[in-house]
Amino acid sequence: MSKAQNNQLVSISPISSLSKFLKFCYFILGFLLLACGNDKSDKTTVDAESTTDIEQTATTKTETKxxxxxxxxxTAGYGLDDSNDAFPAVxxxxxxxxxxxxTVINSGLSGETTAGGKSRISWILNQPIDxxxxxxxxxxGLRGVxxxxxxxxxxxxxxxxxxxxxxxxxxxxxxxxPPNMGRDYTTEFKQIFIDLAEKxxxxxxxxxxxxxGGIAELNQKDGIHPTVEGHKILANTVWEVLEPLIK
Incomplete structure (x- = not known):
């Protein structure tokens, strides 16, 4: 082989090696980009699933009535050791x-009159109620209003x-x-609720x-407020009317 040919080979070899090296770099770069793309896609999928879970949770909370x-x-459960024994909780x-x-909310207030209830109703209605x-x-009635x-x-x-x-x-x-409030008063008092329900x-x-009411063993010593067993009966009485509305 002539010296000129040898010089030609020597001058070509570095270029060939550089070309191969660049191709290798391009391959690595492409692989990395592809891997990052897959990772981003996976992350997007996870984020989408998380968003869906949050939306479903929010929807469930919203649907609670x-x-x-x-x-x-x-209603408040006056005289009971545990408010969970009052009829709303039952x-x-x-x-x-x-x-x-x-969800049942107990908004009972001991000693409350109709006038007191009327004065606080606006505040109570600041929440959604089904x-x-x-x-x-x-x-x-007991005060002779x-x-x-x-x-x-x-x-x-x-x-x-x-x-x-x-x-x-x-x-x-x-x-x-009770009858000791007078026949006329007690009769008209009872009629108030009947009239309002119809109207x-x-x-x-x-x-x-x-x-x-009036059954000693189902009421506390004051003879007015129900015991735990009494509240269970109250809950059944309320449930007879409530159940058809919510089922």
Whole structure:
């Protein structure tokens, strides 16, 4: 081989090696880009799945409906050691056993009158309510409040609920008084609830203390407020009217 040919080979070899090296670099770069692309795609998929889970959770929370018990010491569970023994909590247990998507809120206040209920109803209605159980009037009757005032206050509460939330279903819990309040007064008092239920086309519980009122062993020492067993019976009485509305 001539010296010229040898020089030609020597001058060509570095270029050939460089070409191969560049091809190798391009291959590595392409591989890395492809790998990053797959990783990004996988991350996008995971993010999409996470977003879907969050949306489903939010939807579930939104779909949870509310039953609000608006009342006095009977609703509040006065005298009980555990508020979970009051009838609203017992109703919640029935709902949970059927896997119904409802939450029961106890908005009972001991000593509450219809006037007191009317004054706080606007604040209560700042939350969405699907079923509104109205249990007020007993303290009015025991204090001898004029019946026209009791009737007007209850109607005011009903009107407030209907105005704020027309879709809310209202259950009116009737109340009766002991005979020592006078026959005329007790008879007209009982009629208030009947009239309001009919006038406003409400679901109606004729007597919230049915099978409990006046029965010593189902009431506390004061003879007015139900015991734990008494509240279980109250819950059944409420459930008879509530169940068809939520199932």
């Amino acid at each position: 509310t039953i609000l018990c608006f009342g006095d010491s009977i 109703v919640q247990q029935k709902i949970d056993s059927l896997a119904l998507n409802y 079923v509104f159980i109205l249990e007020l009037g007993a303290n009015d 004029p019946l026209t005032e009791t009737r007007a206050n209850l109607q005011g509460i009903i009107d407030a609920v209907k105005t704020k939330s027309p879709e809310t279903k209202i259950i009116l819990a009737g109340m009766q008084l 406003n086309e409400l679901e109606f519980i004729p007597f919230i203390l049915k099978d409990v």
